[in-house]
Amino acid sequence: DVVMTQSPLSLPVTLGQPASISCRSSQSLVSSDGNTYLNWFQQRPGQSPRRLIYRVSKRDSGVPDRFSGSGSGTDFTLKISRLEAEDVGVYYCMQATHWPPWTFGQGTKVEIK
């Protein structure tokens, strides 16, 4: 099984400042079809998860452009360019290349400093 490891697990950030979350996989997430199936999800307090980014860097519809994804192989990053209050929550990476199982990272809690 592919193990997904996120860091940090807790991230206090000042409003208006950038935030960066790392996600590493135990093996390369490049698929035989050439795509890399690495997704990022946001879960605000009391809400269900929402996908923000798919295939490393593609933003889902309605996702603000302050969110960006990057990376390749086994090393990926979610960046928030300027933190807003509505961005508070837990962020998860997930791989959908080597399945089953589909596997998530442990989650990174983003809060206001």
Added chain:
Amino acid sequence: DVQVVESGGGLVQPGGSLRLSCAASGFTFSSYWMTWARQAPGKGLEWVANINQDGSEKYYVDSVKGRFTISRDNAKNSLYLQMNSLRAEDTAVYYCARGREFAYWGQGTLVTVSS
């Protein structure tokens, strides 16, 4: 708009059974894989089961194999999860999601396994 709405959760005793449902709308249900995922209280997300478009392929996390069964009814735009031999560690909010990349999620339904 794409919507998936879960139902069927509740309180059940250890060893009991429960059937979850997920009603889909706003997209061509029969064209997509569908997924069940769960989140135990205060914990992270865990994939539970997937099913392909015509139900011929089904996959399960090891901890539920032999106890849970995923199924779908394309005529009713509905996804199901039959849960048998429930254990305390199955207590979680269960989410339905669209596709193998979990593009859209429902609001979840809470399953509590306790005596």
